[in-house]
Amino acid sequence: MALDGGELGRSAYVGARVSPQRAAIARAADAMTSAFSVDDLLEAVRRQVPGVGAATVYRAVSAMEASGFVESLGVREGSAIYARCHSGEHHHHLVCTGCGAVSDAECPVAPERYTASDGFRVTGHSLVLYGQCAKCQSAPSSISPHGRGGGI
Amino acid sequence: MALDGGELGRSAYVGARVSPQRAAIARAADAMTSAFSVDDLLEAVRRQVPGVGAATVYRAVSAMEASGFVESLGVREGSAIYARCHSGEHHHHLVCTGCGAVSDAECPVAPERYTASDGFRVTGHSLVLYGQCAKCQSAPSSISPHGRGGGI
DNA sequence: ATCTGTGCAAAATCTTTGCATTAGC
DNA sequence: GCTAATGCAAAGATTTTGCACAGAT
Secondary structure, eight states: OOOOTTOHHHHSSOOSSOOHHHHHHHHHHHHOOBOEEHHHHHHHHHHHSTTOOHHHHHHHHHHHHHTTSEEEEEEETTEEEEEEOOOSSSOEEEEETTTOBEEEEOOOOOTHHHHTGGGOEEEEEEEEEEEEOHHHHHSOOOOOOSSTTOOO | OOOOTTTHHHHSSOOSSOOHHHHHHHHHHHHOOBOEEHHHHHHHHHHHSTTOOHHHHHHHHHHHHHTTSEEEEEEETTEEEEEEOOOSSSOEEEEETTTOBEEEEOOOOOTHHHHTGGGOEEEEEEEEEEEEOHHHHHTTOOSOOOOSTTOO
16 A cells, blocks of 8 residues: 555545645545544544644545545444545455454455346445454453544 | 234334334334335334334334344435344345335355455454346436445 | 635534333333 | 333534635646
8 A cells, every 4th residue: 555655645536636634634544554433534634734624524535435545334433434445446344343453355246146136236235344353353352442443 | 024913013123111102113114115214214103103202213223223123224315224124034135226125135245255364254244235126227217326325 | 817625613414312201011 | 110111302423514715726
C-alpha cells in the first residue's frame, strides 16, 4: 500500500480539487489498519491538520466511498464504520472482532448460483467476514483496550 | 410461511410476556414481503393496534433480531432495514433493488476457505444479495439503481 | 473569474432511555 | 405479586444542510 510521498490525494480518490484537508483525510484513511468510524478519522486528521470540520470529513468519506477508496462495513454502536480498500478488484473484508484489524478477502459469491432462483437476477452484494486475527486468537481474550480501532 | 392461527406471538420470538403489542408486531413483521424499516413496521402495527409507541417497536425489533426472527440488512436512507427470516437455518437474503421484495438464499461462504489467510479464523459473516426480481426485470424499472451501504 | 471544498452551526433524523403504569404468568 | 412490557417524552447521537468565504484551476 504505502502511497508514499504526498501524492495520495491526487491518485487515490478524486475530488475536482485536491485540498490539503482531503489529502490529509485520504492519508489518514490509508493509514488505518483497522475498521474506522468517521469520528476516528476526524480525530486522526486533526492531529495533522487542526481545525478540520466534521462536515468536511463526512463529505470526503462520501466521496471516497463513491470512488471505492473505502468501503462501508455497516454500523457499529450507532455509527457507520469503514475500511480502506487496498485493491481495485472486487473483494471483501475480514474484520477481527477482537481488535478491528481488517484484511482483504476474495469473493465467494457466484451470481450465477442464484440467477435461477425465482428468476431473480443478482447484480450485486455486500459481504463482510468476521472472526479473529492470529494475534487475538493467541491473546487471552482480554477485552480489547478501549481505544482507536477497538473491537468490532 | 403462514404461521397459522394467532399463535405467532408465542411461537415466533419469545419475550417473557406475550403482549398484544408484541403479537401484533410479530404478525406485522411476518406479513412483510419486502425489506422494512422500523417505521414501516410501526405504521403497519398501528393499523391493527392504534396507539403503539415507537419505542415499543424498537424494543420488539431488537428482541426479534436477537432471536433470529428477523435480520438486519443494513441501513437505507438513514434508517435500519430488516427482513423476516423464514428459515431457522443459516441463510441470506436476496433483495430486489426495484421493489424491495426479499427472498431467501443459501449461503456461499465456506469459512474454511479463509482460515488459512494470515491465521485469521472466520467465525461469522454478513451477506446481502441485491438484484432484480422477475417482476422488476420485465417492468420498465424507473427508480433506484443500486447503492452502497445496504441500499435497496 | 469560476466553482469546488471548507468551517461553523443549526437542523433533521433515527434510536435509546427514564419513569410511572399496566398487565402477563 | 413479581416483573416484563408499554407509552410518552426527553435525551442522545450521528449525519446532513445552509451559507459565506478561501483557494485551486
